[in-house]
Amino acid sequence: CxxxxxxxxxxxxxxxxxxxxxxxxxxxxxxxxxxxxxxxxxxxxxxxxxxxxxxxxxxxxxxxxxxxxxxxxxxxxxxxxxxxxxxxxxxxxxxxxxxxxxxxxxxxxxxxxxxxxxxxxxxxxxPDNYSSKLQSLQETKQKAEEEKQRIEQEKKNTRKQRIIKNVLGAYEMYLSYEELLDRIYKRANSIRVRINGLKAEKKSFENEKRNLEAYEKCIETIENRHTNKDTKALIGVYKSFVDLETLIAFLGKRKRDTDKLLQEQGLSFDIDFERRSHKTN
Incomplete structure (x- = not known):
């Protein structure tokens, strides 16, 4: 060599x-x-x-x-x-x-x-410098391991806090959902009472009957979708009740006009119809 x-x-x-x-x-x-x-x-x-x-x-x-x-x-x-x-x-x-x-x-x-x-x-x-250096490196390694464990524990705590926050948020949303559902049922009862008092010509009655059936179908949908993610759908249903009230007001006015016209002719026109009751909580 x-x-x-x-x-x-x-x-x-x-x-x-x-x-x-x-x-x-x-x-x-x-x-x-x-x-x-x-x-x-x-x-x-x-x-x-x-x-x-x-x-x-x-x-x-x-x-x-x-x-x-x-x-x-x-x-x-x-x-x-x-x-x-x-x-x-x-x-x-x-x-x-x-x-x-x-x-x-x-x-x-x-x-x-x-x-x-x-x-x-x-x-x-x-050599003495070997022993001292070895001890120093071991201490550094130990500190690094402890720091790693601390960071891992912080991550676990953070994940735990996030889960708790999500659960609480879901619970609050559930309460809001229940409140909205209760308001819808109360409004439904009010509408049903007013519908039961209507008497109008047959065509208007059939239109109103279809609207009532659509409303009852919405109620069934609400009961079948009792989950937080359907809150937006419930709000849409709630808005439809407002439209229904507008329709009821229109039919009521039309009934009064019709009754007045019949009275002027010396006639009467009366239709009885049954409404299906809806059980609410």
Whole structure:
């Protein structure tokens, strides 16, 4: 691995995995590589069980060092990598069971440093900055989880309040509906009383009878559609009663004119008819 131009390489992810069974001599010269543009060293030497060479010198541009030396069981070199821009260090030296050297790493921008030294059974001193950073990240993660739960609870409370508001609104609409229905029934009774007092010529009577049947059909519709969404329909029915009253007034005037004409001729004209009663609440 000597005399290789790596100045343009930006990603060394899993670079040596295909050579994981090569002897240690295969990796000689690695420390002289120019890796100044490399951002990812993820799994760079993973599974290279024989690897035990000094590491790269300039890794200042690196962001991902996750599992860089995972399962390198023979590796035992001093570690002084430039990791000031590093964000991911998960399992960086996991299973490096021979590692027992001083370690200098910058974790200041790290977002994930879980299991960095997992199963490093020979390592006696874990860097202090690692322990403090790990605790800080765990606390941050815990706070983020608590905040997430708080937001979820607020959403649940908001949904609950919305449901309650909708139920109350529906109940108020129902009361308005009942009030409107009561007014319609009262007006219906008033109209029926006035209709029962009418006597007119047969043609006018038949017209009025049809209007009465239409009215009774409307009442049946009201009883069959006792739901909030039919409020607009009820208002339409209510308006039709006003038109019916206008018709009644017209028929009443026509009856009086007819009676007057008959009296002048010395005649009388009287028609009795039955009205179907409508039970109201």
């Amino acid at each position: 000597k005399n290789i131009d790596t100045s343009l390489i930006t990603d060394l992810t899993g670079f040596f995995i295909p050579f994981s069974k090569e002897p240690n001599e295969f990796f000689e010269g690695i420390s002289d590589w120019n890796v100044s543009n490399v951002e990812s060293f993820r799994q760079c030497f993973a599974y290279c069980k024989n690897f035990n060479q000094p590491l790269f010198k300039n890794t200042s541009n690196g962001k991902d060092f996750s599992m860089m030396l995972f399962d390198c069981v023979s590796f035992n070199q001093p570690i002084n990598l430039e990791t000031s821009n590093g964000e991911a260090f998960y399992g960086m030296f996991a299973n490096c069971s021979s590692l027992n050297q001083k370690i200098y790493l910058d974790f200041s921008k790290a977002q994930n440093i879980d299991s960095v030294f997992h199963n490093c059974t020979s390592l006696k001193n874990i």
